[in-house]
Amino acid sequence: MTRESRGPWYLLTGVIIGFIVGLLYTWVFSPAEYVDTHPDALRADYKDAYRAAIAAAYSVTEDMTRAQARLSLLNEEDSASILAAQSQHYLAEGYSYEAALALARLSAALGEVPEPAPRTATSMPAPSETPLPEDTATVELNATEETELTTTETVESPNESTTPEVVEDGLPTSTSNISPTPTLTRTPILTFTPLPTRTPTPTLAPPFVMREQALVCDQEIEDSLIQILVQNALGDGIPGVKIIIHWDGQEEHFFTGLKPEMGWGYADYSMTPEISYTLNIGEGGEPVDLFVPECSDDQGERYWGGWRLIFAHP
């Protein structure tokens, strides 16, 4: 075979060699930079710590809008249930009770607060349309994804200035061209200002009262369960409500909402026969005394049953 008859294959060989060299350089010798990352890329245990910090801050400030803004940085669906589960996990693993409580309270508060309205560029008033008094919190939200989206919420804060400042720090925001540092351009920068109408007023909720106590005789349920449903006045389940159960000088705490498949306000506890239990729901609730009930089937055989209790705000 002559050189001419071999054709331009040497060109293809050169391209392939060059391509491999290029890949080696970008993936091995000089990969995309690993700096200026976003909270949603954190490892799971660091996300837990991040959430715990959000909850600890919320327990002091009770600034729900700020807490929601921070939680949104983790880019997780259903933060309320994640917080509730983390709270229970903290209790089980022996973390501080205060940390678990803060998580549960934030979870419960999230369950009661309506989701913020979708933020769209067109729905936001232009900054110039809203003159700000001195004490007004102003935070800009710049979300830079495939296409640039810049939204600004400007709201008056009647009290002290509250500014969850997570703001653009001078990084180029244009993404219309392909960036050599792609990990940076996919980072949304989320900050927004509290809307007074969405800010929950920190008022004490009335104690829960028992609406219903029903005997559960079901042989398919192996344990003698106390099944608890905690609801708001509208009948919706409330997650993150602390339940305290006492027996024989011992005490255990658990929270609603850890079995979302059973409902947000659901929790259960497995009783031991011949022990008397006292149950308290939330803060200041009336105690309920319980024991394992006996049931009998059609043939008269006895077996242990359980209870189903529904608590609600009056």
Add this chain to the structure above:
Amino acid sequence: MSRWIGFVIAIIVGIGLGLFYGWVLNPVDYVDTTPDSLRQDYRADYVLMVAEAYQMERDPALAGGRLAFLGEGNPAEIVLKALEFANDVGYSQSDLARLELLLEGIQMIADSSQGETP
């Protein structure tokens, strides 16, 4: 000779394609990152969370433990950097006050631990 020139040009084109693929089309995807790589504004906001909690708890050791989340650096320096950033971007006065309070607490515990060192 012209074949060699073509070969070199082909390699250069291949390298260009490789760089484009590796940096743009399919870059290294980072997940499970550590907090020390967080961007400065997120770091500052985290420090603010610690400061908010500290405002009530007044426990510098607990706050120091929380700040360790951001890396092994000196906690006072971490707060100081956050404070500088907060000043630069115009955090509210109340948030700046919280950060300053936290800085005082962290510096106090650092001073006392230095005093205990023989």
